[in-house]
Amino acid sequence: MEKSIIIIGAGIAGLSAGCYGQMNGYNTQIFEMDTRPGGLCTSWKRKGYTIDGCLHWLLGSGPASSFYKIWEELGVIKNHTFIDHDEYISVEVGDGKSLVLCADLDKTKQNMKEVAPEDTEVIEDWIKGLKKLIGFDMSVDKAPELANIFDTIRMMFKLLPYLWFMRKWGRMSVKQFAERLKSAHLREAFLGGAGDMKDFTILGLMMSLVWVNQKIAGYPLGGSLALSKTIEKRYLDLGGKVSYKSPVKKVLVKNDKAVGIRLADGSEHHADIIISAADGHTTIFDMLEGKYINNKIKGYYDNNLIFPPLLHVAYGVSRTFNEAPKSVGGFNLMIDKPIIIAGKEHNRLPLYIYNFDPSLAPDGKTVLKFIITTRYEPWEELYKDTEAYKAEKERLAGELLTVLEERFPGITEQVEMTDVATPMTWVRYTGNWKGSYEGWIMTSFGMRMKKTLPGLDGFYMVGQWVEPGGGLPGVAPSGRNVIQIICKKDKKKFVTSTP
Ligand SMILES: Cc1cc2nc3c(=O)[nH]c(=O)nc-3n(C[C@H](O)[C@H](O)[C@H](O)COP(=O)(O)OP(=O)(O)OC[C@H]3O[C@@H](n4cnc5c(N)ncnc54)[C@H](O)[C@@H]3O)c2cc1C
Structure with a gap:
């Protein structure tokens, strides 16, 4: 009989583990707390504009990269056009x-x-x-x-x-x-x-x-959520099942072997193998109550550097910006009068002009977005006071628009949509520890972490909290690799397919 695998989280790592699990004859089911696939690899709509929350580039978009094969297997290459x-x-x-x-x-x-x-x-x-x-x-x-x-x-x-x-x-x-x-x-x-x-x-x-x-790190036209939905479709076509609005509260353990999960609604689901593709801190310290840990793992969470959280301030503008160059990393603006964000002075502001993807805005209109590195704790504190939190978001949207007005006179009158996403937005929607957008910073070349926890059988972790450096080229192979490891343990030949 096919072995069953429960996967926690339908981010790219979870979807990838699901796809390769299905390709290798496992009976998999993903439980995701949000209503949509993708986790951090997402976009959202406001007043007819699409705000892309993630991808500026995808390593492996061209055949000269070894990652290309993985994107082919996950259906991305066949279904997306990349621009360089x-x-x-x-x-x-x-x-x-x-x-x-x-x-x-x-x-x-x-x-x-x-x-x-x-x-x-x-x-x-x-x-x-x-x-x-x-x-x-x-x-x-x-x-x-x-x-x-x-x-x-x-x-x-x-x-x-x-x-x-x-x-x-x-x-x-x-x-x-x-x-x-x-x-x-x-x-x-x-x-x-x-x-x-x-x-x-x-x-x-x-x-x-x-x-x-x-030309091996192009931008996928249609944006991040479209790409996540492609991989979700690939997973469903392979026979996988996803349950949305299903936050996992506990990993069930019997005799030091993971045997299932308990959802927030109290329901329990059992499987032969459990893979967590969700936030690392929540998995280890909440779902498993910190029972399967050693000094090394504790040390990661006490001492390792993580990618800081981000503040996104987006504007939907009735203007084309055809004259602005199309850029991977956007425009790093220098400002004379610093802007205070989460208690820190910012003299530089990274601005992205999404003039390269017409699907993100109605004809003749464009999304502009500041993506600014910020600190987590002040936002966490502010979030406790709904009115103050809202006011701070409005203040920042106003001050940043002044910066835009200096560079693009008349823009203020052309703004039709404003959207502010703080580190707390990311925590709410993806559960990532301190709102980090990519997990651990790779502080040394080849830095590696284990996908298993000490003393716990039948349990694996995948995704950005076990792959330092994060990013889609880190987490999609993570899901593939864990299935290779499981196949090896089950003495099965690991196989892949392309759609
Ligand atoms: C602004 C931004 C720009 C980026 N740009 C790029 C880029 O250009 N290129 C690139 O390659 N990468 C980029 N990244 C990084 C990349 O998006 C992430 O590293 C990657 O998506 C992480 O995938 P993951 O599956 O490991 O984790 P996540 O995406 O965090 O997925 C985890 C999933 O688990 C779910 N979950 C959490 N807790 C529970 C629970 N208790 N129960 C059920 N489900 C749960 C979450 O809802 C989520 O869907 C960017 C990220 C951001 C935010």
């Missing part, structure tokens, strides 16, 4: 100047030299480094947990040509790179553009630029 932008990001650096990083690396070099001719040597060295990264791609076909000695040797051989490169750039933070620059404008571009990530390796930015250059 020429611009990666535009960062204002003062004195009316901006640094524009582009998909074309020679154009990027030229732009950097125009901003900082005195830094030609460092710029040449950096661009040379970027070009060396072209073609770098690690296999994601086999779960790292199942790698044998031959896989490790193969991987070492693949990495060999890049070892010197990794040593040089992987150990250099954005801040250290900026310290090598003579030009205050170019330094400002890197430090300002990096925001709170200044202490992390510059290699992250370098890899991102190369993905855009290689």
